[in-house]
Amino acid sequence: MRQKEFLHTVLPFKDKVFRLAKRLLVSTDEAEDAxxxxxxxxxxxxxxxxxxxxxxxxxxxxTKNYCLDQLKAKRSNNLKLVHSNYKDHTISLQRDIELKDSVRKVHELIERLPEKQKMIIQLRDVENYEYEEIGKILDLQPTAVRVALSRARKTIREQLIKQHNYGIS
Amino acid sequence: MELANIEQLIKKYENAETTLQEEQVLKDYFQHNNVPGHLIEYKAYFNYFTESSAERFTKTIPLKPRKMNWKWLSIAALVVVMVSIYSINQSRGLSEKDRLEAVNAYQETQKALQLISKNLNKGEHVAVAGLQEFGKAQHKIFKTTKK
Structure with missing residues (x-):
């Protein structure tokens, strides 16, 4: 396979690779390296x-295997992934709850999901893969994908509603 | 799209029973319409996915970085070797000015040593004369005591 042909086949999905890596590794730098x-x-x-x-x-x-390996290596080194997405709650409470804030909240909620659900949400809701394709990528049955996906979506929705109500009262 | 329809789709969506087309309908709905209050959380939720799918990988993709590294490493090593050889040669070969200075210093040292040895020789003569004098005196004493 020549370089031109190679690039032609693999470049179209470079953004998807990057986004999945970022979903798992959190930091943009690490995702780029990956x-x-x-x-x-x-x-x-x-x-x-x-x-x-x-x-x-x-x-x-x-990508999935590589990132999970990276995460495992990090954990065995007792290093925690540091991400700078923490925000000052006092400030956000003073302001009205803007849409941008709640979009960021969605990001945090997805971050808290188990890795499998995280990947499935990423592949389905961001990258729009079919269940069969997700199953192939993650080595799962399509029904297992659906179950995990449904669980992830419900968890996020519950947390969002909880935070929303908490914000009002 | 009617609100009842959207609510039904959301239910299907949460059970992971929607098709990709239906999910796209939901994403479009929450991006454009004025969303009623009880569905406001979903607006952020679906907009988040639309937003994150716009993220791009902007770095270049290197296909042969290892080989490049070796090439640059060997060039760097060559430069280091050349610089060190040059500086060693530089310190070994003396310049004309250094050489003259060394000859000068050698002559000065020779002069100084000559001066010292001349004076030493003078002192030796005196010492030897003193010794002879001492010998004479001793001779006299021993002669007298033997008697």
Missing amino acids: TQELYLKLWKNKNKLKQYNNIEAFAMTM
């Missing part, structure tokens, strides 16, 4: 790529 690392891996294995009938799903699986 994306670059992943494309390097794909390039090294470029001759084997043709064996896979769905290269995008294969790349997404690789």
Whole structure:
């Protein structure tokens, strides 16, 4: 596979790879590094790529595995991922609750989900994959994907309503 | 789209039974319409997904960074070796001015040493003369005591 052909097949989903990596690794820098690392891996294995009938799903699986490995390495080093998304609640209480604030709240709620649900939400609601594709990427049955997805969506909605009511009263 | 319809879709959505098209309908609805109060949380929720799908990977994708690294590393090593060889040679070879100075210092030292040895020789003569005098005196004494 030549470089041009390679780029033509793998570049269209680079943003999806990056967004999934960011969903799992939280920090933008780490997600960028992971994306670059992943494309390097794909390039090294470029001759084997043709064996896979769905290269995008294969790349997404690789992304998932790579990021989970990274997370595991971080945890065994006793390092916690630091993210600067914490906000000062006193300030946001003083202001009216803006839409932007609650969008950020959604982000935090998704961050708190278990990794599997996080990935499924990302793949379905952000990247619009079909259940079968998600199943292929994550190595799950489509029904299992639906169950986890439903659970994740309900959790987020409950938390949102809870926070909303708390804000009013 | 009617409100009742949207509410029904949301229910389906939460049970993960919606199709991608139906989910798109929901996303569009919450992006454009004035949303009634009891559904306001969903506005932020669906807008979040629309917003995050707009995020792009902006860095370049390197395909052969390792090889480049080796190349630059060898160039850097070569530069280091050349600089060190140059500086060693520089310190070994003396300049003309340094050489003259060294010769001068050598001559000055020789002069000074000569002066010292001349004076030392003078002192030796005196000492030897003193010794002879001492010997004579001793001779006299021993002669007298033997008698």
